[in-house]
Amino acid sequence: MTTKKRYLRVTHLLFIVLLLIQLIPDKSTNPTFTGALIAFAAGLELIAFIASTFIKKEQGLALLLDIVGFIYVLLGVWSLATAKFNVLNPLLFPAPGEVIHQFAEDKQQILINIGSSLGTTLAGFLIAVAVAVPLGLFIGWSARIGSAATYITKFFSSIPPIVYIPYGIALLPTFKSVSVFVIFLATFWPVFAGTMSGVLGVDKRIIDSAKVLNVSKPEMLFSVILPASLQQIFLGCNQGLSVSFILLTSAEMIGARDGMGYYVKYYSDFGDYTRTITGLLVIGIVVIAVTFLFNKLQSHLLRWKR
Amino acid sequence: MTTNKIEIKDLTVNYIENKRSFNALHDVSFGVGRGEFVSVVGASGCGKSTLLSVLEGLYAPAGGSVQIDGKELHGTGTERGVVFQHYSLFPWMTTKKNIEFGIKQSRRGIKRGEREKIADEFLRKVGLAEFGGKYPSQLSGGMQQRAAIARALAMNTEILLMDEPFSAIDPKNRIILQELLLKLWEGDGTEERKTVVFVTHDIDEAILLSDKIVVLTAHPGTVNEVVNVPFERPRNRADLVKTDEYGKFRSRILSLLNNDVAERIGGDEVVL
Secondary structure, three states: OOHHHHHOOHHHHHHHHHHHHOOOOOOOOOOOOHHHHHHHHHHHHHHHHHHHHHOOOHHHHHHHHHHHHHHHHHHHHHHHHHHHOOOOOOOOOOOHHHHHHHHHHOHHHHHHHHHHHHHHHHHHHHHHHHHHHHHHHHHHHOHHHHHHHHHHHHHHHOOOHHHHHHHHHHHOOOHHHHHHHHHHHHHHHHHHHHHHHHHHOOOHHHHHHHHOOOOOHHHHHHHHHHHHOHHHHHHHHHHHHHHHHHHHHHHHHHHOOOOHHHHHHHHHHOOOHHHHHHHHHHHHHHHHHHHHHHHHHHHHHOOOOO | OOOOOEEEEEEEEEEEEOOEEEEEEEEEEEEEOOOOEEEEEOOOOOOHHHHHHHHHOOOOOOEEEEEEOOEEOOOOOOOEEEEOOOOOOOOOOOHHHHHHHHHHHHOOOOOHHHHHHHHHHHHHHOOOHHHOOOOHHHOOHHHHHHHHHHHHHHOOOOEEEEEOOOOOOOHHHHHHHHHHHHHHHHOOOOOOOOEEEEEEOOHHHHHHHOOEEEEEEOOOEEEEEEEEOOOOOOOOHHHHHHOHHHHHHHHHHHHHHHHHHHHHHOOOOOOO
8 A cells, every 4th residue: 555545535535524514603502512523533533544554454444444434424414414504403413512522421321331231232142152052053963853943943033032021021030130031032043043054054075074083972063063053153143143232222221220221211201312312322333343343253263264 | 815904795885865775886895905005996976985985984885794804894983094075174174273183083192292293294294384274275176185185194094095085186286196195105115005995087096096996887886897906116107107008907997997888878889
């Protein structure tokens, strides 16, 4: 990459446009915290420059700069529609500066809520994976049961997990345990189904190759069948993970005392839409971050595939 | 006769496909001596790969017997190393890890450090010293088969079973691999040679490598003839193919194969 290609990007032009927009006098009478917005954008710009210097792969850098550019456009349009020209209802739609300011104010509270949401999700998700994968390997490998198990799994995975909530509430002591239970069910079936279809789909030649090496039964399951079906297992995990987030935030909006779903619901009840929007954006960012990390893990574990 | 390493007697194998049973092999009998290199050749569908599956222990015969060192064969065993045409290596392990895994299976009790040393040694022997850290998908087909051979040899089994190991390799690399195998198997005479059963449809490959060629005919697979290869070892391809004897011998094997084809198509009017 040439220096020109590295540093002369549309993204930086968009940053300047965003700053110019901020020169337009506010029409909104609410405090708009333009300073917070500028500080936030400047922070992003700093990250973009540091990344331009250190990221070696052109594709990766282009992706990052495109995302940053998109955020600038979003912030620009958003401030035009709110603070600058008052197009949207100022009660329902706070200016971007307000949301950034609010986030800084509530940082502590938001972090605690994120921690609570993530803890619940991860607990349900990890328990489900830890149970579903060995069970799927074992049952899938005993092929005869495997065929019946496919239909049983299809039946259970077609039931939306949210309908288990009443039973969870009736059977389990705390809201936390109900959430973990529901996320467990939401993750268990897709991961179990993925593992089984992975096992049933393992190339016979790979199994023959392992058999002539005289592998023991545990080795066959965990050193051969498990890695050979890993891609399918990850398909199930991805499905489980995205359903988990949807479920958890909905569940938190119903009856939790903490978590990001609770944060959004609680403040929208008071008509505090600045905090509501802040919560929504934070949920989006957290979900993207977790998915990103999970995909990283997936491509690391499947690096042997072309 | 009783000194044979592998003794196959009246072997009959049925294959079930679409609920119909096929007689894949019928009354096949031959022996493989200790340290002998035996090729099994035949047209496709003659059951030569099925025969090897039985020797590998992956397929149970319907009748007859296979004995190794006088003992009836039951399932897979650590005294046999196998090289397949595809997927001998596990795609999720690096080349070196694949070899180490093989050593771990066949030579229990060898420590990790020792396994690594043996793996490195055999990678070097097949010319893959630099490629131990690569995954199979990062290697060419020829390099994958080199690694598979390295693993089979590193496992130090008494018997080596090879199922068309070079069939999917381009002609130029196939010749290189044949010569590598020949060199590794013939050795320098200090070590005892391994007993090899090698399945192929390439006659030149069979002649170059083998002490003995078993010609199979199809439908059902039966032994047409077992031919001793008369050429001295160590062999050299370039010198060997120049001789008249080679040409004559090659024609003989070819006619043994083609007899069968001519009969099946319908008599002596067919010119091949």
